[in-house]
Amino acid sequence: MQSPSPPRDGPAGPDPPPPESRRERPVGESAAAPALAADVPEIGRKGRRGPRHRLMRGEFELDLSALLADGDPAARWSRAFGADRPLRIEIGVGNSDFLVRLSEREPAFSYLGFEYSPKRAWKFLKRVKARGLTNIRLLRVDAAGALEALVAPGSVDSFFILFPDPWPKHRHAKHRLIQPATAALLARLLAPGGRLSLRSDDPRYAARMLEVLDGTPEFENLAGKGRFAAAPRHEIPTAYEVKYRLEGRAIHCLEYRKPGRSP
Ligand SMILES: C[S@@+](CC[C@H](N)C(=O)[O-])C[C@H]1O[C@@H](n2cnc3c(N)ncnc32)[C@H](O)[C@@H]1O
Numbered sequence: 001m002q003s004p005s006p007p008r009d010g011p012a013g014p015d016p017p018p019p020e021s022r023r024e025r026p027v028g029e030s031a032a033a034p035a036l037a038a039d040v041p042e043i044g045r046k047g048r049r050g051p052r053h054r055l056m057r058g059e060f061e062l063d064l065s066a067l068l069a070d071g072d073p074a075a076r077w078s079r080a081f082g083a084d085r086p087l088r089i090e091i092g093v094g095n096s097d098f099l100v101r102l103s104e105r106e107p108a109f110s111y112l113g114f115e116y117s118p119k120r121a122w123k124f125l126k127r128v129k130a131r132g133l134t135n136i137r138l139l140r141v142d143a144a145g146a147l148e149a150l151v152a153p154g155s156v157d158s159f160f161i162l163f164p165d166p167w168p169k170h171r172h173a174k175h176r177l178i179q180p181a182t183a184a185l186l187a188r189l190l191a192p193g194g195r196l197s198l199r200s201d202d203p204r205y206a207a208r209m210l211e212v213l214d215g216t217p218e219f220e221n222l223a224g225k226g227r228f229a230a231a232p233r234h235e236i237p238t239a240y241e242v243k244y245r246l247e248g249r250a251i252h253c254l255e256y257r258k259p260g261r262s263p
Helices: 051-059 064-069 073-081 098-105 118-131 143-150 170-175 180-189 203-214 239-246
Strands: 087-091 110-114 136-139 156-162 190-200 252-257
Touching (some): 073 110, 087 098, 087 143, 098 110, 098 118, 098 136, 143 180, 180 203
Parallel strands (some): 087 156
Antiparallel strands (some): 190 252
């Protein structure tokens, strides 16, 4: 749950509201589709831009405009990763090691993280570089706005959305990532047999995620409709999860699959 005066960064810190420009973006409960990537400025342009960051940007941080300019979207990810592997995406990597550890544990995939906080993105890039990983990249943009333009339908192996900002106030609920339109988009982008994994400590948001995703016809709830999963698909705790477990909070896990056989 978010506290009223969160620190601006760090695993223990819930997230501040996005800047005004992002708040105005139509990602609300309305049926409106997420904004196109072309409308989404690369967030954090004022973030660290020293020589080391420029180096990592070339190596591990992808450039949204360059990706969109790629005339051959089918080859976009094999070019960006330098290898043709199934794509796994985490939205909101935060200060967590989840994607880094999963990419080490299951290296046969390409791992793309989205994080719009410049500080968290920077820390993530530092960890990736320190571990010498080659199958992981970051996009410092709003995933809700960029995914549709960037990712081909039916092409994603897995999405991970771990402790998304719960936006507990009623008037802020429209900023939540999991909305009917986003759920439909994620289902469309997943490959047959693809997986969507979510976790939350917020009982109300978790219940809403269950309702929205159970109501998305393209998703099969692997725990059965109306039920949370007994355990997450990958038992790698995120930064927020470690904190919440120490506080004794219950963690709600959701595991979905897009029916069909993976190619
Ligand atoms: C509550 S934190 C959780 C971080 C991490 N997954 C964990 O469990 O420790 C949510 C993170 O998602 C990022 N985020 C939220 N919505 C996003 C979006 N649409 N695109 C990119 N990043 C997003 C926030 O900046 C924040 O770092």
